[in-house]
Structures are given as structure tokens and as C-alpha cells.
Amino acid sequence: xxxxxxxxxLKEGLSRSTEKLTSGLAAVVxxxxxxxxxxxxxxxxxxxxxxxxxxxxxxIAAFRRTRFGRDVSDQxxxxxxxxxxxxxxxxxxxxxxxxxxxxxxxxxxxxVNGTGKTTTIGKLALxxxxxxxxxxxxxxxxxxxxxVEQLQIWGERTGAPVIAGPPxxxxxxLAFDALTRARAEAADVLLIDTAGRLHNKSxxxxxxxxxxxxxxxxxxxAPHSVLLVLDATTGQNAIEQVRVFKEMxxxxxxxxxxxxxxxxxxxxxxxxxxxxLSIHAVGVGERxxxxxxxxxxxxxxxxxxxx
Amino acid sequence: xxxxxxxxxxxxxxxxxxxxxxxxxxVAEALREVRLAMLDADxxxxxxxxxxxxxxxRAATAEVMDSVTxxxxxxxxxxxxxxxxxxxxxxxxxxxxxxxxxxxxxVGLQGSGKTTTSGKLALRLARRDRRxxxxxxxxxxxxxxxLQLAQLATQAGVPSLPIVAGETPVQIARRALDAxxxxxFDIVVLDTAGRLSIDQxxMDxxxxxxxxxxxxxxxxxxxxxxxxxxxxxxxxxxxxxxxxGIVLTRMDGDARGGAALSMRAITGAPVKLTGSGxxxxxxxxxxxxxVAGRILGLGDVVSLVEKAAETIDEEEAEELAxxxxxxxxxxxxxxxxxKQINKMGSLSGIxxxxxxxxKLKDQLDGANLDKTLLNRQAAIIGSMTRKERTAPxxxxxxxxKRIAAGSGTSVQxxxxxxxxxxxxxxxxxxxxxxxxKGLMRHGLGALMPGRRQSWH
Numbered sequence: 119x120x121x122x123x124x125x126x127x128l129k130e131g132l133s134r135s136t137e138k139l140t141s142g143l144a145a146v147v148x149x150x151x152x153x154x155x156x157x158x159x160x161x162x163x164x165x166x167x168x169x170x171x172x173x174x175x176x177x178i179a180a181f182r183r184t185r186f187g188r189d190v191s192d193q194x195x196x197x198x199x200x201x202x203x204x205x206x207x208x209x210x211x212x213x214x215x216x217x218x219x220x221x222x223x224x225x226x227x228x229x230v231n232g233t234g235k236t237t238t239i240g241k242l243a244l245x246x247x248x249x250x251x252x253x254x255x256x257x258x259x260x261x262x263x264x265x266v267e268q269l270q271i272w273g274e275r276t277g278a279p280v281i282a283g284p285p286x287x288x289x290x291x292l293a294f295d296a297l298t299r300a301r302a303e304a305a306d307v308l309l310i311d312t313a314g315r316l317h318n319k320s321x322x323x324x325x326x327x328x329x330x331x332x333x334x335x336x337x338x339x340a341p342h343s344v345l346l347v348l349d350a351t352t353g354q355n356a357i358e359q360v361r362v363f364k365e366m367x368x369x370x371x372x373x374x375x376x377x378x379x380x381x382x383x384x385x386x387x388x389x390x391x392x393x394x395l396s397i398h399a400v401g402v403g404e405r406x407x408x409x410x411x412x413x414x415x416x417x418x419x420x421x422x423x424x425x
Numbered sequence: 426x427x428x429x430x431x432x433x434x435x436x437x438x439x440x441x442x443x444x445x446x447x448x449x450x451x452v453a454e455a456l457r458e459v460r461l462a463m464l465d466a467d468x469x470x471x472x473x474x475x476x477x478x479x480x481x482x483r484a485a486t487a488e489v490m491d492s493v494t495x496x497x498x499x500x501x502x503x504x505x506x507x508x509x510x511x512x513x514x515x516x517x518x519x520x521x522x523x524x525x526x527x528x529x530x531x532v533g534l535q536g537s538g539k540t541t542t543s544g545k546l547a548l549r550l551a552r553r554d555r556r557x558x559x560x561x562x563x564x565x566x567x568x569x570x571x572l573q574l575a576q577l578a579t580q581a582g583v584p585s586l587p588i589v590a591g592e593t594p595v596q597i598a599r600r601a602l603d604a605x606x607x608x609x610f611d612i613v614v615l616d617t618a619g620r621l622s623i624d625q626x627x628m629d630x631x632x633x634x635x636x637x638x639x640x641x642x643x644x645x646x647x648x649x650x651x652x653x654x655x656x657x658x659x660x661x662x663x664x665x666x667x668x669x670g671i672v673l674t675r676m677d678g679d680a681r682g683g684a685a686l687s688m689r690a691i692t693g694a695p696v697k698l699t700g701s702g703x704x705x706x707x708x709x710x711x712x713x714x715x716v717a718g719r720i721l722g723l724g725d726v727v728s729l730v731e732k733a734a735e736t737i738d739e740e741e742a743e744e745l746a747x748x749x750x751x752x753x754x755x756x757x758x759x760x761x762x763x764k765q766i767n768k769m770g771s772l773s774g775i776x777x778x779x780x781x782x783x784k785l786k787d788q789l790d791g792a793n794l795d796k797t798l799l800n801r802q803a804a805i806i807g808s809m810t811r812k813e814r815t816a817p818x819x820x821x822x823x824x825x826k827r828i829a830a831g832s833g834t835s836v837q838x839x840x841x842x843x844x845x846x847x848x849x850x851x852x853x854x855x856x857x858x859x860x861x862k863g864l865m866r867h868g869l870g871a872l873m874p875g876r877r878q879s880w881h
């Protein structure tokens with residue numbers, strides 16, 4: 119995938135998210151000087167993008183120091199906003215790097231219900247297949263109806279083998295067997311799908327810990343990556359979500375999905391500030407190719423509509 | 426983590442409560458806090474603004490200002506306004522006043538829980554309302570979505586429309602209604618693919634489905650964790666298909682559920698149902714007053730009691746209570762109690778349902794209140810012999826060492842647990858002595874042991 123193509127795709131995906139924010143910004147800034155009222159409206163625009171009240175307040179405080187009372191153009195405000203946001207996001211924009219020494223590199227994919235775990239696994243499998251790697255998928259969501267079949271279809275689409283058990287199989291046992299097989303076959307990546315679970319259900323979170331415990335009986339370092347898949351439409355509860363998953367299963371990175379919708383995913387900024395957790399990629403559609411690396415500058419510019 | 430609407434409002438109102446009379450500036454300050462707190466609870470900005478405007482008007486009356494308890498008055502106004510905006514007291518039932526087969530159309534974003542909710546709804550209509558329900562999936566987008574609904578139908582014991590590959594959603598919808606008519610079904614639940622509100626093609630498609638089926642209910646399924654985008658989603662779906670009701674899913678999570686307020690305000694449609702669990706039975710009526718309470722930090726005692734009833738073995742609980750009253754509560758019983766608390770979910774979640782706990786939450790958070798403590802205590806008790814559990818007095822130095830080693834804790838930990846258990850025993854004895862009347866007279870304070878209560 120050419121980089122140029124990537125940027126234009128990301129912008130395309132994010133442009134819809136920004137339309138509203140952008141038109142709002144123009145209305146605020148071209149209308150008058152950057153006075154108290156204008157700043158308050160700017161703050162509200164950021165809040166409306168799910169940045170959260172605290173982050174929005176900090177961004178606006180910086181504006182107040184440097185630009186208060188000045189006539190500022192629409193473009194200037196956008197750029198300054200994007201800069202401010204990019205500074206927060208830059209440290210967490212880290213791609214998911216597979217360790218070629220691992221055969222396989224074990225990736226556990228977790229998240230609350232309906233965030234797009236299975237779809238993301240399908241996309242990751244395709245990306246790795248295209249790099250000439252051999253991923254193996256594990257249908258670890260043994261709970262939800264037809265979750266196994268859903269992953270199997272992704273396996274067919276991407277040419278990645280899928281390891282599954284009968285319904286209601288113990289996910290940890292399945293993962294253990296899958297790792298045995300993947301090691302025997304020297305697969306490059308083992309991608310383990312898991313059932314969606316709300317972070318406040320302790321029994322379900324313990325189940326996830328059990329998967330890790332069992333994997334470690336074979337490989338003390340497994341899983342080598344624990345991905346949390348986060349829906350961009352999620353509001354402030356995402357912070358609690360990330361906090362608990364991080365605490366319970368030591369999440370190593372985030373993938374933010376559904377960024378092709380009208381949700382702006384501004385919560386990502388708050389997450390970056392609070393946890394400094396890597397953001398590996400963003401999902402911008404339902405096709406297998408709709409997974410993009412996360413780029414702080416692009417995301418920030420896309421978010422505020424600066425081109 | 427406790428930076429929630431409940432916590433903030435409790436703080437604000439505590440301050441207001443402490444004051445004598447309020448002036449306009451006090452009210453403005455309080456409302457600014459309310460506004461921020463609502464935003465943090467994911468109520469969408471335009472909705473918050475309208476809400477605050479309405480409350481400000483009502484709060485600025487002389488009646489409030491001159492009141493002896495202006496803080497209480499403001500709380501009441503905010504609470505009433507919230508309940509009102511959420512749809513007023515009581516639940517709004519589904520509209521089933523249409524000739525059979527009654528079509529119910531399920532719409533929403535990807536991953537909001539439409540298919541699971543369809544299964545739950547079918548089960549509820551079949552079991553509770555004794556209706557003949559047919560489930561049909563029009564989701565030709567997501568892999569295995571149709572199969573998912575078919576499997577849910579089997580679990581619910583409800584028939585589902587046979588899957589025919591290659592049909593368009595409109596074709597499936599027509600076939601479902603035909604089958605409904607021919608086979609004498611009362612209700613046909615039409616599950617649709619998740620779609621983004623800005624996806625014109627898919628929004629057109631669902632509009633066509635609606636035109637082809639004229640559903641009695643078009644239910645928008647929304648995740649309770651939804652943020653500010655709730656307004657865009659609500660507006661787009663309402664404009665495209667005319668939403669008649671909202672289903673709020675994942676209410677068993679710990680999101681404050683501000684989206685409920687946003688959705689209701691934008692569509693004008695009532696929230697009719699809430700999903701609160703993975704089981705097919707976990708679909709409930711929406712009670713505005715309860716959710717308002719949850720949002721405002723007035724506590725959600727009803728949900729707490731329900732949750733307790735759901736997870737706690739009643740017989741076991743009664744047995745425990747009886748033992749307590751007789752003063753024969755042992756460490757073994759205490760271990761059982763710990764297990765039950767564990768089953769109920771996170772401690773903060775449980776505490777969050779208690780009225781007035783909001784302001785304590787910061788302190789509790791500082792105290793690092795989590796289950797590891799309870800788990801450690803359970804481990805300690807688990808490492809005791811049966812004899813030690815029933816007669817902890819025999820536990821001296823060497824037994825303590827063994828128990829500590831067995832549970833991976835320290836002798837200090839064992840001591841703490843024993844001391845705490847002692848305190849509990851003292852408290853229970855006092856409770857028995859006081860009896861019900863004594864408790865009323867002296868209050869809970871009479872129960873407190875003279876010694877420090879050590880939690881860690």
C-alpha cells in the first residue's frame with residue numbers, strides 16, 4: 119500500500135468526521151475576535167468531538183495565553199488546534215511490530231462487545247498475508263452465536279487458517295491447542311479472537327486472564343501483543359474501559375475502529391494523555407483493506423479539518 | 426475513575442446544601458458544574474445546553490432563592506427535569522396495535538447490539554406476551570450475521586426465516602412478511618445490518634425496507650457507552666426511517682448512559698427497552714426515574730437490589746443472616762460472603778449504586794479499594810483448617826505462619842483479617858443486644874466498635 123494512497127484514504131475517512139467540526143469552527147472564528155465567548159464556543163466544539171471536558175479545557179487554556187484578543191483566522195485556529203492535539207498523540211503513534219524471532223508472535227485481541235474485534239482480525243490477517251507472512255486465526259469467541267463462523271469467513275477471504283472448537287469450548291484450552299499447532303507449523307502470527315466483554319464483569323475479565331495464563335505454560339512471554347479494540351463512537355467510558363483492560367490483561371496497544379462514521383474519536387486524545395498507550399491502527403470501513411496505520415499529525419489535522 | 430456526574434453533582438450540591446440562601450451567582454456556578462458533569466457523562470452538548478437553560482429558568486424563581494433549603498430545591502428541579510426529559514415516570518410499552526403480522530424494524534450502528542437485542546425481544550414477546558414471533562435477518566453485510574440470528578432464534582425457541590443466499594434486504598423483508606401472513610405469525614422482527622449514519626447508500630436501503638414493510642415500531646438500538654456522536658446517529662436515523670423507540674444496550678456496563686438523554690431529546694422517541702446482560706432474558710423496560718437517579722448520583726438502589734438478587738443465593742444469604750443473629754458467624758461464612766461480593770462485579774460499581782456514595786468515592790479510590798484485598802482474605806481463610814475457621818481463637822503464632830505461607834500472604838495480613846473478623850463479631854453481638862428498636866433509637870453509630878476499623 120503506497121503511503122500517498124494511505125494519506126488520502128485516511129483523510130477521506132476522517133473528512134466526514136470533521137465536516138461538522140470544521141463548519142462550526144469557521145462560524146466561531148471568522149465571526150469575531152478570539153474573546154471569552156469565542157473561546158468558550160471553541161471549547162464546546164472540542165467537547166462535541168469527544169475530547170472530554172478536561173482535555174478541551176487545557177487546549178483552550180493554551181489558546182488563551184497566546185491568542186486571546188487577537189483576530190485569528192479560521193486556518194490559524196485549525197492549525198494551532200491540530201498542533202496541540204498532535205503533540206499529545208505523537209508519542210502514542212506506534213505501529214504494531216511483529217517479532218520475527220517468535221514463531222508465532224502471539225496477538226490476543228480483546229475489547230467490549232461490538233467494537234469490531236473479529237473484523238479487525240480479518241483486516242490484520244490480510245495485511246500480514248500481503249507481507250508474505252503466515253497468520254493463524256483462533257476463534258476464541260466461543261460464546262456469541264455465529265462468532266466462529268464469522269471469523270471462518272474472514273479466514274476464507276484472507277487465506278488464513280482458522281482454528282475453532284465446538285460451541286462453548288473453553289477459550290483458554292482452545293488457545294493453548296492453537297498455540298501448540300502454530301508452533302509446530304512455525305506460523306508467523308497467532309491471532310486470538312476473544313468474546314466481547316464489559317470491563318466491569320470481573321468473572322469475564324478473569325476468563326481473559328486465564329487465556330494468558332494458559333498460553334504462558336508454553337511460551338512464558340506470550341501473548342506478545344494484547345490489542346484492545348475500541349469503538350470510535352465510545353464516549354468518556356472509554357477511559358474506564360482502557361484502565362480496566364490495561365490493569366487486568368496488560369494491554370499493549372489500541373486499535374480504534376469505525377472512524378469512517380460521524381464519530382470523531384476525540385476520546386483517543388484523552389486516552390493518549392491518560393495512559394500513553396500505543397495506538398497502532400485505525401479502522402475506516404468494513405472491507406478487509408480498511409485498516410490504516412495510526413498517524414498523529416494526520417489524525418489531528420483530520421480531526422480539526424486542517425488540510 | 427470516579428470523575429463521574431454522580432460524584433461531581435454530589436460535591437456541588439453538598440456545597441449548596443451547606444449554604445443558607447442562594448443568589449443567582451450560586452445557581453449559575455452550580456449549573457456550570459452540572460453542565461460539565463453532564464458532558465463527562467456523555468450527554469451531547471446541544472442537549473446539555475437545552476437542559477441547563479430549562480433548569481436555570483426554574484431554579485431562578487423566588488421560591489427557590491428564598492427557600493430554607495435552596496440546594497435541595499435545585500437538586501429536585503434538576504432531577505425532575507432529567508426524569509421529564511428522559512420521558513417522565515414509568516416505562517413506555519411497545520406499540521403492538523397493528524394488524525398481524527406486526528413488523529418491528531431494528532436499526533442502528535455497527536456493533537450496537539441489534540442482533541442480540543432482536544433475539545432478546547423475540548424471546549420476551551414469545552414468552553411474556555405469548556405472541557408468535559418470527560425472526561428475520563436482513564443483514565447481508567456482516568459475515569455470518571444471518572446465521573447469528575438463526576442461532577439466537579434456536580436458543581430463544583423462536584422460528585427464524587430460512588436463509589436464502591443472494592437476496593437483497595428488501596427481498597428478505599418481503600419474504601418475511603409473506604411467511605408471517607401465510608404461517609399466522611403475530612410479530613415479525615426484522616434485524617438489519619449495522620450502518621453508519623453518513624452512509625447514504627445503506628441509509629437509502631433501510632428506508633426502502635421501511636417503505637416496503639411499514640413497521641409498527643422502528644427501534645433504534647444504541648450502545649449506552651456512546652459519546653457525543655449520539656446526536657448525529659439519532660438525527661440521521663430519525664430522518665431516514667422515523668424512529669419510534671430507542672433500545673439502550675449494555676446498561677450492565679458502568680457508563681453513565683448520557684446517550685439516553687441525547688437520543689430521547691433528538692428523536693423525541695421514548696427509550697422503551699434496555700439491554701443489561703449477555704443472557705437472552707436480559708431485556709428490561711426503561712425506567713426514566715431510575716436512570717436519572719443513576720446519572721445524578723442519587724444512587725440506583727433498585728438496580729443494586731436487582732443485581733444482588735440476581736447473583737446472591739437467597740437461601741445461603743438467609744442462612745448467613747440467621748447465623749449472624751445468633752452470633753455464630755464463622756470465618757467460613759465470611760469466606761462465603763466474600764465470594765458473593767466477588768460475583769456482583771467491581772466494588773466501585775456496587776458502591777456507585779449506593780445513594781450519597783459519590784462524594785466518598787475519591788477517598789475510596791485513594792484507599793485503593795479493589796478486590797485484591799477480598800481475594801487475599803479469601804485465600805487466607807482458604808488456607809485454614811476447618812477447625813481454625815470455626816474456632817479462630819486457636820490460631821497462634823505457628824498456625825499464623827503456616828496460614829500465611831499457604832495463602833501467599835504475611836503474618837500481618839493474617840492478623841489483620843483476624844482482627845477485622847473480631848470487630849465484626851463484636852458488632853454483631855451489639856446488633857443482637859440492641860435489637861430492632863435499639864437500632865432505631867441509637868442509630869448505626871451504636872454499632873461501631875471502639876477500636877479502629879482496619880481495611881488493609
